[in-house]
Amino acid sequence: MAPIISPVQTSSQLPAAAPVVIIGGGIVGLTAALTLAERNVPVLLLEKGRIAGEQSSRNLGWVRKTNRHAVDVPLAQAADRLWAELPARVGAEVGYRQPGILFLARREQDMAAHQGWLGSVSDLGLDSRLLSSREIDARVPRGRGQWVGGIFTASDGRAEPTLASSAIARAAMAKGATLIEGCAVRSLITQGGRISGVLTERGEIRCEQVLLAGGLWSRRFLGNQGIALPTLPLTCSVLRTHPMAGPTESAVGAPDFSFRKHCDGGFIITQRGALDASLTLDHLLLSRQYLPAIRAQRSYLRVSLGKPFLHDLRLARRWKEGAASPFERVRVQDPPVNQALNDEALRNLRAAWPEFEQARIAQSWAGTIDVTPDSLPVMGPVAQLPGLVLATGFSGHGFGTAPAAGQLAADLLLGSTPLVNPAPYAFDRFAAVGQTIAAV
Helix, strand or coil: CCCCCCCCCEEECCCCCCCCEEECHHHHHHHHHHHHHHHHEEEEEECCCCCCCCCCHHHCCEEECCCHHHHHHHHHHHHHHHHHHHHHHHHHCCCEEEEEEEEEEHHHHHHHHHHHHHHCCCCCCEEEECCHHHHHHHHHCCCCCCCEEEEEEEEECCHHHHHHHHHHHHHHCCCEEEEEEECCCCEEEEEEEEEEEEEEEEEEEEEEEEECCCHHHHHHHHHHHCCCCCCCCEEEEEEEEECCCCCCCEEEECCCCCECCCCEEEEEEEECEEEECCHHHHHCCCCCHHHHHHHHCCCCCCEEHHHHHHHHHCCCCCCCCCCCCHHCCCCCCCCCCCHHHHHHHHHHHHHHHHHHHHHHEEEEEEEEEEEEECCCCEEEEEECCCCEEEEEECCCCCCHHHHHHHHHHHCCCCCCCCCCCCHHHHHHHHHHHHHCCCCC
């Protein structure tokens, strides 16, 4: 069962034209729409299913800088500031708090990795620091885990996925953006080699620019346009407890579990050491591009071959103009929960902090993440198709940086001075990949 999202009443009237069309109603697309509306740019956002119905409401809610690629940290730092400003900006609670995030290490080599990461970001002004086992016991008391140490960033925090996207959506509409749910974009329309509109299941809309923020669906959408985006799906299972006492307000990530406080007093828990990799055709097509990541992360992947492979094969990869698209067949990606992983997470957590023996599960869900070969998102223009900008492939890290990512996407659409240097996120870093798989 999916998390219960704060409801949003969107428009039902499809306009004939809009200067900017955003494809995808996740939190990044919504923040881009809000930013454009604040800059008095008429914008239309189209969502095939429901606002924030997929990973934007299903993620863990962590807002972190710790352990990000050094080139990605400036975006996360900008997001901290924007998260803090967001409640006043949207006039609603988004659950943002900064009680810090702690990553625990059982082995000396894991502490060495934390030390190496600290060295890589030493010039970025972070407040991250290494903790001893004694300091961990003081910060997260009553534990029984055997930790050699950890890394703690006091300015990291959390926000609530079921609140934030809805609040941003309502604010965007109040400031002039048009949002429409249940309307899939089937393809792009071009004239003279550049974007001139989009074709939706309800007809054509003229536009000058398109922002594709379609999450895990972006690869399939672009593939139908003859543009290759190398992303793969992975699935994370999550549980939420009923309100209970806990050892800390900080979020804690161990090798085989994580937990963070929920706004209702419960905890969000997952098996941090495992993701489901249900094989699809894309896993086979892109395997060579992901070999370095697979070698580094193999222990995290629970690989399986089953129904998802067949379901994926049944979804079209090419469809003709006017034909129904895969996005109408699957309005909301709602993967099944891997109960075994959730049971592992709770068992491992209880062994480390026995007070979680009292935890009662209120809800479980799963969400599918779109991952790039280098785990960095893709944000920027597509040279092959002027007028098209991407904001996708966030690799499970998108919620935390969303306020900054959405603003950066708006900057790139408008040709404004970018919030941060967009070069690390450029689509053309995958040029060699595109030459290999553009015809797939």
